[in-house]
Amino acid sequence: MVLPGKGYRFHATGLTHDERGYPDMNVKTQDLLVRRLVDKIRLNADKIILVDERWMEDAKVVVISYGITSRVAVHAVELAREKGIQVGSLRLISLWPFPEKRISQLAGKVKSFLVPEINYGQICLEVERCAGGKCATISLPHMGGDVHTPEDILAKIMEAVK
Amino acid sequence: MNVAQEEHPIAPYLRMDRMPHMWCPSCGIGIVLKCFATALEKTKMDLDKVSVVSGIGCTGRTAGYVRLDSFHTTHGRAIPFATGLKLARPDLKVVVFSGDGDLLAIGGNHFIHAAKRNMDLTVILVNNFIYGMTGGQLAPTTPTSANTSTTPYGNFETPFSVPKLAEACGATYVARWTCLDVRRVTRAMQDALQRKGFSIVEVIAPCPVLYARRNKLGAGLEMLQYYKEKCEICHEAGTENLEIAFQDKIPVGKFVDKPRPTFQESMHEWYRSRLGDKYKTIE
Numbered sequence: 001m002v003l004p005g006k007g008y009r010f011h012a013t014g015l016t017h018d019e020r021g022y023p024d025m026n027v028k029t030q031d032l033l034v035r036r037l038v039d040k041i042r043l044n045a046d047k048i049i050l051v052d053e054r055w056m057e058d059a060k061v062v063v064i065s066y067g068i069t070s071r072v073a074v075h076a077v078e079l080a081r082e083k084g085i086q087v088g089s090l091r092l093i094s095l096w097p098f099p100e101k102r103i104s105q106l107a108g109k110v111k112s113f114l115v116p117e118i119n120y121g122q123i124c125l126e127v128e129r130c131a132g133g134k135c136a137t138i139s140l141p142h143m144g145g146d147v148h149t150p151e152d153i154l155a156k157i158m159e160a161v162k
Numbered sequence: 163m164n165v166a167q168e169e170h171p172i173a174p175y176l177r178m179d180r181m182p183h184m185w186c187p188s189c190g191i192g193i194v195l196k197c198f199a200t201a202l203e204k205t206k207m208d209l210d211k212v213s214v215v216s217g218i219g220c221t222g223r224t225a226g227y228v229r230l231d232s233f234h235t236t237h238g239r240a241i242p243f244a245t246g247l248k249l250a251r252p253d254l255k256v257v258v259f260s261g262d263g264d265l266l267a268i269g270g271n272h273f274i275h276a277a278k279r280n281m282d283l284t285v286i287l288v289n290n291f292i293y294g295m296t297g298g299q300l301a302p303t304t305p306t307s308a309n310t311s312t313t314p315y316g317n318f319e320t321p322f323s324v325p326k327l328a329e330a331c332g333a334t335y336v337a338r339w340t341c342l343d344v345r346r347v348t349r350a351m352q353d354a355l356q357r358k359g360f361s362i363v364e365v366i367a368p369c370p371v372l373y374a375r376r377n378k379l380g381a382g383l384e385m386l387q388y389y390k391e392k393c394e395i396c397h398e399a400g401t402e403n404l405e406i407a408f409q410d411k412i413p414v415g416k417f418v419d420k421p422r423p424t425f426q427e428s429m430h431e432w433y434r435s436r437l438g439d440k441y442k443t444i445e
Contacts, residue, residue, distance in 0.1 A: 004231035004247065007210040011177070011226055011236035018427045021179060023226060023234070 041097055050093035051102065055081055059088030060111045061160045064103070064127055066092040068147055069116050076153035087157050096121070103130035111138035112160045116153050118144050136160075172199035175209075177229050184223060188382025190341040190367025191221055192369045194288050195228070195284075196261070197344050201351035215244040217264035220295045220369075221288040224259045238268025241276045244283050252426060255284070255355065262289040262303040266322055270302070277331035277360045279425040284354045285362040287324060288341075288400040296373030324364040325417045326401040334339045335361035336401065336418035340389040341368070343414070350416065356407035359424045366412060379409070 002008045015023040016030045041048065055077060056062070065073035070091045077089040090106070092099065107113070111134050115124035124139035131137050140156050142148050166319035168177075176199070185191050202212065218237035225232040231254075235243040240260045245259055258265070265273050265287050276283060291308065293299040298311040303324065307316045328336045335357045337350040343424035347365055368374060368385035379385060384435045388409060397415040404413045423431070433441040 003251075004213050004233075005211055005251050009210070009230050009232075010235070011232045013226060014236050015234065022177075 006088040045097040048094060048099060049099045049102075051099050052089075052091040052093060054089045056090070056093075056106075057087050060086045061111050061114055061157055062088045062090050062106055062112075063088045063114045063116065063153065063157065064092065065116055065121070066095060066123060067118070069118055069142075072148050073116055073153055076148075076150040076157065079150055079154050080157045085157060085161055087161065092123075098126055098130070100130045103127060104132060104134075107131040107134035110135050112138055114140060114141040114153070114156055114160050116139045116148050116156070118142050118147065128158065129133055172196055172203075175199035175202060175229055176227055179226055182340050183227055185220060186369075186371045188368065188370045188385075189220065189294075190290065190365070190369075190385075191224065192342060193341040194221075194286065194332045194365045194367060195224055196345065197341075197347040198257075198286060199223075199228075200344075200352055201350045202356060203350050204348070205355050207255060207355065211253060212257065212258050213244075213247060213251075215240045216258070217260040217269060218295075219261040219264045221259065221291070221292070222264055222295075228259075237337060238264055238270075238272065240264065241269055241281075241283070243343040245272075245281050246274060248282055249426070251294065252282075252326060256282070257345060257355070258283055258285045259373075260285075260326070261294075262287060262291070262322075263293045263301045264320070266277065266302045266324070266327075274327070274331040277328055277333045277362075280332055280359045280422055282358055282424040282426060283360055284351075284357075285360070286351065286354075286365050288365045288366050289324060289364055291321075291343040291375060292369050294372055298334035298369075298376055299350065303408075305406055307408045308373070311372075311376070315373060321406070323401070323405045324362070325404050328360075328362050328364075329401040329418050332422075333362050334359035334421050335416075336364075337362075337416040338364040338366070338404070338412075339414050340366040340386075340393055342386045342389040343393070346414075353416070353419070357419075357421070358427075359421060366406075366414075377408075383408055393401070 011021045013023050016025050018024040063073050074089050077087050080087045113127050121139040121141045128137040165393045200275050212230050214225050216222040216228050217240035225234040240258045243258045244258045289303050291304050292301050300310045300312045302322045304317050325336045339347045354363050370382040370383045371411045392411045393414050394411050395415050396413050401417050
């Protein structure tokens with residue numbers, strides 16, 4: 001976008017707008033605008049997605065976490081590794097666009113995904129969708145007030161590898 | 163040349179490819195826009211360095227019609243957007259052009275803080291006593307007893323007095339006129355554009371379709387007649403007693419013109435005194 005004060009005298013609006021930036025409220029313009037905006041993300045998903053993978057080489061269970069929960073989740077995976085359990089960690093740094101391709105790839109190699117999150121289970125549904133039935137998806141919800149303890153997650157990892 | 167073919171005097175200030183505008187017949191916003199264009203012309207400002215920021219609502223559409231760098235932002239957020247623009251581009255003259263609902267209700271906190279900081283912004287507040295675009299709901303400026311779609315038995319609340327609020331918060335230039343008085347509105351806008359700091363011009367304008375119709379006040383012309391009969395110029399009145407009661411007198415004038423250091427001036431001076439040469443800035 002050009003900078004203001006450079007003599008272009010452009011207009012910017014938050015309303016549905018055409019290629020000149022002028023409001024133009026109709027179904028056709030709305031369709032073009034929304035597709036253009038969403039495609040900016042969709043078509044560049046590979047450049048935008050950020051994940052942090054650890055201990056993935058021989059993992060049979062992968063803990064998929066995001067936000068504050070991932071601090072606990074990664075530690076729980078560390079504790080499990082000390083016990084010799086084959087578990088990996090996929091920390092989602094960006095949530096949209098969702099790392100569909102990577103999760104689908106991993107689903108073909110592992111036994112299950114474990115998704116701890118501070119809600120009644122939201123991202124676990126996305127994970128389950130991307131897994132496409134190739135492996136199990138286990139939700140580990142926590143209702144908030146504080147975060148999961150590493151022991152909570154470790155206990156669930158132990159169950160999952162059985 | 164045929165008059166119909168002549169270019170309108172303020173056409174160079176407008177995006178003529180967007181005409182006709184969307185305002186209702188006998189709405190006052192067009193008059194305020196004409197005054198603004200005339201004020202720009204008279205102050206001979208470099209138009210490449212003037213930016214108009216508006217929020218949402220009928221007056222908010224002004225940004226889309228001026229041929230300047232213009233931003234039609236989200237509801238109530240014209241002042242924060244303008245603040246960011248002014249901080250990043252201090253060389254620009256940033257004008258906030260929006261309505262009473264947008265600036266005083268949804269954006270009320272931004273308004274009081276920008277005035278408190280003395281942000282170098284010129285605010286043109288078009289006050290039509292009601293929310294027009296969304297269907298005639300009660301606004302923070304609706305006079306007591308007036309009928310709106312959300313107060314069908316009349317409004318029992320006390321409205322904001324814009325000049326009193328602005329002065330109390332720290333505005334350095336405060337004027338109020340009605341859109342009947344185009345020359346005074348224009349002159350007030352010229353003053354405000356030439357002042358440094360938080361300057362505000364409140365312009366009372368008719369909303370014939372919602373405010374006037376709901377209250378059986380006639381059309382825009384009758385509203386202008388009301389302004390003509392009930393306006394009282396009282397420059398020296400102070401901002402204490404400037405409330406507008408329903409269809410009662412409208413105190414107008416220039417109430418505050420009292421410079422003080424702007425946010426940016428104070429900030430630079432403060433950090434220079436604390437940090438010396440370590441302080442680097444854009445000016």
